[in-house]
Amino acid sequence: VLNYASVHPPVHLLRYTVVQDISAVVRALEQGVKKADVDPAVKAVVICGTNGTFSAGADIRGFSSIQAGDRPSLASVIDLIERSEKPVVAAIEGMALGGALEVALGCHYRVAHAQAWVGLPEVTLGLLPGAGGTQRLPRLIGVPAALDLITTGKHVLAAEALKLGIIDEIMEENTIDAAIHLANKVSGQPLNSRRLSLKQVQSLPNMDAILSEALVKVKKQARGCLSPEMCVQAVKASVQLPFTEGIRKERELFNLLLSSGQAKALQYVFFAQRAAQKWTTSSGASWKTASAQPIRKVAVIGLGTMGRGIVTSLVKAKMSVVALEQDQKQLEVGARAVTSLLEREASKMPWIGQRPDACDPALLQFTLDFSVLQDADLVIEAVFEDMALKKEIFHKLSAICKPGSFLCTNTSALDIDEIASATSRPHQVIGTHFFSPAHVMKLVEIIHGRHTSPITIATAMGLAKTIGKIGVVVGNCFGFVGNRMMAPYAEQAVFLLEEGCKPKEVDQALEGFGFNLGPFRMLDLAGLDVGWRSRKGQGLTGPKLAPGTPARLRGRRRYSPLPDLLCENGRYGQKTGRGWYQYEKPGARIANPDPWLHNFLIRYRDAHHIKARFIDEEEILERCLYTLINEGFQILDDGIASDPEDIDVIYIYGYGWPKHRGGPMFYASTIGLPRILAKLQKYSEAHPDIPRMQPSAFLKKLVFLGNPPLKEWMSHAGHQSSKL
Numbered sequence: 037v038l039n040y041a042s043v044h045p046p047v048h049l050l051r052y053t054v055v056q057d058i059s060a061v062v063r064a065l066e067q068g069v070k071k072a073d074v075d076p077a078v079k080a081v082v083i084c085g086t087n088g089t090f091s092a093g094a095d096i097r098g099f100s101s102i103q104a105g106d107r108p109s110l111a112s113v114i115d116l117i118e119r120s121e122k123p124v125v126a127a128i129e130g131m132a133l134g135g136a137l138e139v140a141l142g143c144h145y146r147v148a149h150a151q152a153w154v155g156l157p158e159v160t161l162g163l164l165p166g167a168g169g170t171q172r173l174p175r176l177i178g179v180p181a182a183l184d185l186i187t188t189g190k191h192v193l194a195a196e197a198l199k200l201g202i203i204d205e206i207m208e209e210n211t212i213d214a215a216i217h218l219a220n221k222v223s224g225q226p227l228n229s230r231r232l233s234l235k236q237v238q239s240l241p242n243m244d245a246i247l248s249e250a251l252v253k254v255k256k257q258a259r260g261c262l263s264p265e266m267c268v269q270a271v272k273a274s275v276q277l278p279f280t281e282g283i284r285k286e287r288e289l290f291n292l293l294l295s296s297g298q299a300k301a302l303q304y305v306f307f308a309q310r311a312a313q314k315w316t317t318s319s320g321a322s323w324k325t326a327s328a329q330p331i332r333k334v335a336v337i338g339l340g341t342m343g344r345g346i347v348t349s350l351v352k353a354k355m356s357v358v359a360l361e362q363d364q365k366q367l368e369v370g371a372r373a374v375t376s377l378l379e380r381e382a383s384k385m386p387w388i389g390q391r392p393d394a395c396d397p398a399l400l401q402f403t404l405d406f407s408v409l410q411d412a413d414l415v416i417e418a419v420f421e422d423m424a425l426k427k428e429i430f431h432k433l434s435a436i437c438k439p440g441s442f443l444c445t446n447t448s449a450l451d452i453d454e455i456a457s458a459t460s461r462p463h464q465v466i467g468t469h470f471f472s473p474a475h476v477m478k479l480v481e482i483i484h485g486r487h488t489s490p491i492t493i494a495t496a497m498g499l500a501k502t503i504g505k506i507g508v509v510v511g512n513c514f515g516f517v518g519n520r521m522m523a524p525y526a527e528q529a530v531f532l533l534e535e536g537c538k539p540k541e542v543d544q545a546l547e548g549f550g551f552n553l554g555p556f557r558m559l560d561l562a563g564l565d566v567g568w569r570s571r572k573g574q575g576l577t578g579p580k581l582a583p584g585t586p587a588r589l590r591g592r593r594r595y596s597p598l599p600d601l602l603c604e605n606g607r608y609g610q611k612t613g614r615g616w617y618q619y620e621k622p623g624a625r626i627a628n629p630d631p632w633l634h635n636f637l638i639r640y641r642d643a644h645h646i647k648a649r650f651i652d653e654e655e656i657l658e659r660c661l662y663t664l665i666n667e668g669f670q671i672l673d674d675g676i677a678s679d680p681e682d683i684d685v686i687y688i689y690g691y692g693w694p695k696h697r698g699g700p701m702f703y704a705s706t707i708g709l710p711r712i713l714a715k716l717q718k719y720s721e722a723h724p725d726i727p728r729m730q731p732s733a734f735l736k737k738l739v740f741l742g743n744p745p746l747k748e749w750m751s752h753a754g755h756q757s758s759k760l
């Protein structure tokens with residue numbers, strides 16, 4: 037939106053908001069600036085936004101239509117603004133992000149409201165600031181600060197932007213009036229010193245080291261994502277090249293990113309994350325009609341690893357919390373752990389820690405007394421995965437809690453309906469599957485049971501948002517979405533060990549793909565005893581296993597007893613200092629290959645007459661990833677997830693799937709469903725005793741229908757989503 041308004045002659049006001057059609061905004065800005073330039077009555081120009089917002093930047097959907105090599109017309113207009121003979125002042129209210137901040141950097145002065153914030157988030161969309169931002173910002177604030185902003189995409193508040201030198205003045209109110217005042221004041225003064233393209237980047241004695249360290253750092257963190265590295269290269273160009281050549285380099289890098297496919301994936305994730313908030317269930321309940329109830333007081337039952345993280349997240353969000361344990365010793369240990377987590381969190385955010393209300397002790401109460409829970413608006417049970425124990429707790433809660441209280445269970449696999457059956461209010465029972473460490477991980481799977489009411493779902497989603505998490509609504513089945521898909525993935529990883537791989541080879545392949553942790557490092561971190569307990573519960577191993585069951589078969593399905601054997605040897609992973617790897621001591625984090633394990637694998641293969649073979653990276657990746665994706669198709673067909681975006685958000689924020697690959701279902705769409713199907717067919721023919729490798733009927737159907745785009749998949753699902 038752009039208005040050319042003559043409000044306070046001789047200053048002309050250009051109002052615009054870049055969130056819709058960038059080319060319309062660019063055209064209007066160009067006309068406005070040109071008109072002001074030739075109008076002798078105009079002495080200065082102020083650029084501002086509408087409705088209290090400067091601009092959130094370009095419409096991300098528009099990027100798909102940009103062709104590599106397009107002349108970035110926004111960049112030309114920014115040049116025009118900078119070249120103007122009349123002072124141009126940016127009046128920043130609300131936010132100035134991406135292209136909008138680049139426009140402001142082209143202005144000669146920048147005035148911001150105290151509550152405003154600015155940033156260059158392009159890197160998070162797989163791009164770099166492509167309209168001169170990588171060349172102007174280092175000239176304005178120096179290389180280290182510019183690198184920090186451009187490679188992370190972080191937003192900074194006006195006060196910090198002032199300190200960094202991004203803006204010139206902060207206003208508590210009337211930002212536009214202040215900008216007009218400044219424009220009048222500087223009218224007629226020379227402008228060259230305000231034109232960033234004419235400035236040199238401030239030289240630093242250790243510039244080479246700063247740039248190469250930045251490159252090493254982003255490469256290490258990016259796990260194959262290109263945009264942070266390209267951002268460093270662009271900033272390096274601002275140091276090493278004259279402005280116009282730097283701009284050329286910036287454009288070259290921008291075009292490279294635009295055609296990389298990663299930008300498409302990251303932009304897909306931006307919208308998928310937002311789409312996941314617009315939940316629906318297969319019974320037709322949806323975010324549109326259900327409203328969240330206000331939650332003032334939350335109770336958490338159990339102060340184990342999960343309970344501690346959950347309490348910490350709630351307190352950080354300034355919610356009133358009661359934490360319950362069953363005996364004094366566990367209560368004290370849990371309370372100490374929560375306090376230490378909160379202290380650590382406060383030290384990471386000193387600006388919050390200094391505030392007197394940062395962690396009001398009155399907000400957090402530790403208790404052994406169940407009756408204290410009676411006035412809680414919502415209870416999160418976070419004891420360990422034992423159905424009988426959970427049912428006992430829910431039965432008690434149902435009797436004690438006030439009628440309106442919502443009852444949540446933090447479970448990673450158990451049946452929500454069975455837990456709800458222990459209460460007199462199954463419509464207020466819901467699963468809230470947090471991920472460890474719960475004060476860090478963003479994801480919460482919100483699992484609705486057969487009787488869960490829409491208001492309960494909306495309230496759980498609202499709570500997730502309040503505490504800064506991403507809730508994704510899923511249906512009730514063993515393992516829900518995330519762990520159900522993880523099962524065939526982890527199973528393949530273990531089968532690969534049986535057939536000849538070492539844990540490190542499997543982990544390296546998947547970490548090379550971009551996962552934070554490969555499957556064996558992940559299992560060691562989570563604790564191998566967790567899965568062992570679950571398998572014993574299912575009768576797959578342990579006392580419930582029928583005598584005479586073959587070691588490597590359960591029914592007609594292939595089974596690997598390897599993880600059980602490790603646990604029987606006391607190897608539970610990091611916590612015991614031994615698992616799939618060895619660690620310096622219990623609790624240590626650095627995983628080292630363990631000769632004991634390698635010998636054990638050799639003996640195991642001998643005992644079961646398995647001839648070890650060399651397995652290449654391609655097979656490791658295909659078997660682990662395609663079986664996981666295959667389960668995803670089954671989940672969609674079953675209606676457990678309402679669309680592929682939900683699955684992708686779960687995998688990115690809960691399982692460390694590389695964001696620049698867009699999530700497993702998006703990745704499948706980029707590989708092409710016919711290829712995935714063909715590979716699954718090939719592997720399932722070679723391994724007929726692994727049912728999870730047999731292609732899902734839904735995948736086959738989509739291939740038969742000609743590999744439709746991801747957006748159309750659900751219109752072909754057996755279980756029609758109500759979103760459609």
Ligand SMILES: CCCCCCC/C=C/C(=O)SCCNC(=O)CCNC(=O)[C@H](O)C(C)(C)COP(=O)(O)OP(=O)(O)OC[C@H]1O[C@@H](n2cnc3c(N)ncnc32)[C@H](O)[C@@H]1OP(=O)(O)O
Binds near residue numbers: 096
């Ligand atoms: C060779 C060519 C060179 C061209 C150079 C071009 C230079 C320009 C580059 C850019 O400007 S890149 C874009 C930079 N901007 C961003 O990345 C901002 C992204 N948005 C946000 O961070 C947040 O949305 C927000 C603005 C901080 C608001 O957050 P809030 O939590 O309040 O709301 P949301 O739920 O996130 O968003 C509401 C609604 O708006 C949609 N939306 C937000 N930003 C954009 C956008 N930039 N493009 C398109 N759509 C956007 C968002 O999807 C939500 O939509 P619905 O889900 O409600 O439909």
